[in-house]
Amino acid sequence: MNWDQLRSVLWLRWRLTRNQWAKGGGVGAVIAAVVMAAVAVMSVSSFVGALAAGALAMGEARPIVITGVWMGLTAGFLVFWIVGLLQDLQRAESIDLQRLMHLPVALGQIFVVNYVASHLTVGVILFVPAMIGLSIGLAVSRSGAMLIMIPLALGMVFMISAWTYYLRGWLAALMSNPRRRRVVIMGLTAAFIVLAQAPNLYFTVFRGGREPTAIVDGDRQPSVSAAEARARRRDAERAADRAQFNQVLAVQRFIPPFWVSAGAQALAEGRVLPALLGTLGCLGIGVVGLRRAYRSTLRFYQGSSGGKATARAKPASAVGSAGAPAAVAGPLLVERRPPGVPEQAAALALATLQSMLRAPEVKMQFGMSFVVTVVLGASLLFRSGTSMPAAAGPFVATGVVMFSLFMLVQFVANQFGIDREGFRALVLSPVERRLILVGKNLACLPAGAISAMILLLIVAVWLRLSPVVLVATVFQLAAGLLIGGIGGNLLSILVPYRVQAGSMKPTKMPGLAMLVLVLSQMLFPLALAPTFVPPLAGFLWERLGGPPAMLVNLLGSILLAVAMAFVYWKTLGPLGRLLHRREARILAVVTAGVE
Numbered sequence: 001m002n003w004d005q006l007r008s009v010l011w012l013r014w015r016l017t018r019n020q021w022a023k024g025g026g027v028g029a030v031i032a033a034v035v036m037a038a039v040a041v042m043s044v045s046s047f048v049g050a051l052a053a054g055a056l057a058m059g060e061a062r063p064i065v066i067t068g069v070w071m072g073l074t075a076g077f078l079v080f081w082i083v084g085l086l087q088d089l090q091r092a093e094s095i096d097l098q099r100l101m102h103l104p105v106a107l108g109q110i111f112v113v114n115y116v117a118s119h120l121t122v123g124v125i126l127f128v129p130a131m132i133g134l135s136i137g138l139a140v141s142r143s144g145a146m147l148i149m150i151p152l153a154l155g156m157v158f159m160i161s162a163w164t165y166y167l168r169g170w171l172a173a174l175m176s177n178p179r180r181r182r183v184v185i186m187g188l189t190a191a192f193i194v195l196a197q198a199p200n201l202y203f204t205v206f207r208g209g210r211e212p213t214a215i216v217d218g219d220r221q222p223s224v225s226a227a228e229a230r231a232r233r234r235d236a237e238r239a240a241d242r243a244q245f246n247q248v249l250a251v252q253r254f255i256p257p258f259w260v261s262a263g264a265q266a267l268a269e270g271r272v273l274p275a276l277l278g279t280l281g282c283l284g285i286g287v288v289g290l291r292r293a294y295r296s297t298l299r300f301y302q303g304s305s306g307g308k309a310t311a312r313a314k315p316a317s318a319v320g321s322a323g324a325p326a327a328v329a330g331p332l333l334v335e336r337r338p339p340g341v342p343e344q345a346a347a348l349a350l351a352t353l354q355s356m357l358r359a360p361e362v363k364m365q366f367g368m369s370f371v372v373t374v375v376l377g378a379s380l381l382f383r384s385g386t387s388m389p390a391a392a393g394p395f396v397a398t399g400v401v402m403f404s405l406f407m408l409v410q411f412v413a414n415q416f417g418i419d420r421e422g423f424r425a426l427v428l429s430p431v432e433r434r435l436i437l438v439g440k441n442l443a444c445l446p447a448g449a450i451s452a453m454i455l456l457l458i459v460a461v462w463l464r465l466s467p468v469v470l471v472a473t474v475f476q477l478a479a480g481l482l483i484g485g486i487g488g489n490l491l492s493i494l495v496p497y498r499v500q501a502g503s504m505k506p507t508k509m510p511g512l513a514m515l516v517l518v519l520s521q522m523l524f525p526l527a528l529a530p531t532f533v534p535p536l537a538g539f540l541w542e543r544l545g546g547p548p549a550m551l552v553n554l555l556g557s558i559l560l561a562v563a564m565a566f567v568y569w570k571t572l573g574p575l576g577r578l579l580h581r582r583e584a585r586i587l588a589v590v591t592a593g594v595e
Contacts, residue, residue, distance in 0.1 A: 010113070039125055047129035054137020063268035066138070070149075071252070071261040073131055074156065078257060080123030081160060111294050115165055128157060131260075145267055148275045152263045155282030159256060162289035169296050256285060341442065344431045348439030356418070356443060391542075393463045394535035394553050397473045400459050402528045404452040405480050408444060412488030413520050415440040416590055417499040423590050427583050434576030440492070441485040448484075452477050468550040475557035476531040482564040483527055489575045491520055496586045534560060 058066060135149035252258040253274075259282060263275030338346050416423050426436055456477070460470050495516045534556030538549035546552065579586075 043125050043129045046126050047133040050130040050133035051137045054134040055140045056137075058138060059141030063265050066268045067261050067265040069134070070264040071258065073127060073134070074257055074260050077123050077127040077157070078160070080121070080126065081164070111297060115161075115290065115293070124157065124161075128154070142268070143270075145272055145275075148267060148272065148279065149260070149264060152275055152279045152282065153260055155279050155286065156257055156260050159282045159286035159289065162286040162293065166289050166293035166296065169293050256282065338442070342435055342438070345435040345438040345442065348426075348431065348436060349442035352440060352443035353446065355422070391539050391549065393465050394469050394472070394538065394549070395532065396463060397456060397459055397465060397469060398476050398532055398535055400455050401452045401473055401477050402480055402525070402531060404455050405448050405477075405484060405528065406524060408448045408484060409521050409524050411444050411447070412441075412484050413491040413517065414497060414499065415444070415488060415492040416496050416586055417492075419590060420498060421591050423587055427587055432576060433579040433583075434572040437489045437572060437575055437579065441489070444488075445481065448481060449477065466550055468554050472534060472550070472554040472557040475554075475561040476534065479557070479561045479564045480528050480531050482561070482568045483530070484524075486564075486568055486571055487520070487524075487527055489571070491516065493575065493579050493582055493586070496589045498590045498592055530560060530564075 058069070131153035132150055135146055135153065138146035138149070253262045259278035263278040266272070266274035338349070341349070411418075416426075419426070429436075453474075456470070456473055459465070497517075534553045535549075537556050538552035541547065541552045542549040
């Protein structure tokens with residue numbers, strides 16, 4: 001290994017990072033320092049907590065308990081790892097090898113640096129110190145042989161990270177072909193989400209034992225026989241869960257990531273060989289994956305794999321035959337005109353929506369929100385029945401609708417970041433700036449409204465809600481969309497940031513924008529709090545002897561939607577003028593290149 005070259009490359013990477021922090025201003029440096037301190041505190045706390053648990057609480061624990069703890073740590077690490085993989089499917093290189101190909105440097109050591117830097121994730125920071133601390137604690141309280149768990153756990157992490165790195169490199173080569181890029185991203189995202197939610201679907205849908213769920217009045221109590229039947233069913237479910245856990249223990253030795261828990265069980269029972277074999281197996285599989293990742297990386301940067309597809313000229317007959325059906329199919333999406341919307345705002349909304357539907361990163365985010373909505377709805381619809389007071393129905397309906405709107409924060413709060421260089425067209429266009437805001441808001445409307453309506457209908461069936469409550473919740477959804485539009489317009493104008501092409505990952509994000517984005521995501525539920533006022537007013541009014549709660553809820557929801565529409569319309573003028581004054585600054589931010 002050439003240490004001089006490695007020091008030079010690392011110094012260059014640090015200098016580029018420092019320059020990015022400096023461009024973000026003092027706020028960016030402070031936020032970076034706070035984040036680094038928080039990461040260090042999380043890592044130390046995880047280590048100390050696991051060390052104390054292993055040394056003080058698990059000295060006399062049964063082997064099955066130790067196995068369950070290690071299985072939980074492994075499962076938690078895998079969940080965090082999958083979530084991080086979904087956020088950015090493509091591999092992010094800390095040091096671009098393509099810029100070093102013409103230099104006499106050892107690419108192998110640069111590859112290792114990129115591999116290590118790209119896997120400093122939340123899952124590693126939280127769970128790796130916990131695994132090390134738990135191993136040391138168990139060695140103190142039980143036997144020194146428990147120290148073998150340290151190389152076994154690190155070998156498992158190395159195995160997962162190496163093959164993930166290979167997967168990301170393979171995806172980067174595969175998606176360099178624009179014709180396959182969208183299909184690959186959408187298919188893999190849906191597959192990962194379904195795979196991660198498979199246990200939830202299995203327990204709640206297929207084994208949930210669907211039972212009619214109804215809202216029960218407070219005066220009626222379940223009969224004793226029904227209570228006894230539920231008790232017997234709970235006992236049967238616990239017995240089935242214990243049997244299933246025993247099955248999991250039997251098959252864990254055949255699943256490489258769970259060799260960790262299998263090794264912990266063997267060490268707790270006094271057997272060392274399974275843990276040693278698991279360590280060697282994880283390290284061997286990881287070495288194979290890292291070697292394949294290095295070879296595929298070199299082939300990709302040398303141009304021997306994953307080349308872009310070349311467009312072939314179509315014969316005139318094919319062009320004519322393909323163009324004939326298009327004329328019969330009707331107007332394109334961008335040629336349509338939504339009723340009641342100004343022409344310029346409608347054109348911008350449809351063009352933005354068409355662009356978002358073509359962007360793979362936006363389709364991936366929309367697909368994630370839709371799949372999450374469907375999975376959550378299926379869990380509610382097929383879950384075993386539980387008694388619920390009638391007064392809780394409107395609050396549950398409002399809550400699930402607002403939850404679906406929370407998935408839109410990333411789009412609504414940065415409506416110009418996805419445009420990137422395309423924002424120049426808006427700056428040069430003669431369109432009124434308030435109509436630009438209307439068009440951007442309308443482009444985000446379908447994703448939030450469709451997911452919310454699907455989830456609302458599922459909850460309405462699950463809770464057997466009244467049609468009056470259903471209509472009231474639709475008006476609350478309209479009010480929530482208007483609130484999100486007002487806040488999103490303001491944030492998009494004041495703190496824009498560029499979104500990296502091919503993913504939703506921000507690039508060159510200023511420190512102030514990062515702080516505002518985090519605060520907006522944390523405070524977004526508080527901004528939607530007015531939507532809970534109508535059901536709360538109906539509940540209190542009925543308790544005080546007034547009219548039925550559902551009627552008060554409906555009337556209040558209509559008034560809230562009308563009021564928010566009025567406020568939204570009145571804020572368009574000032575926000576449009578603010579956009580006009582800051583559009584040059586927004587253009588400089590969203591079109592900035594990446595160092």
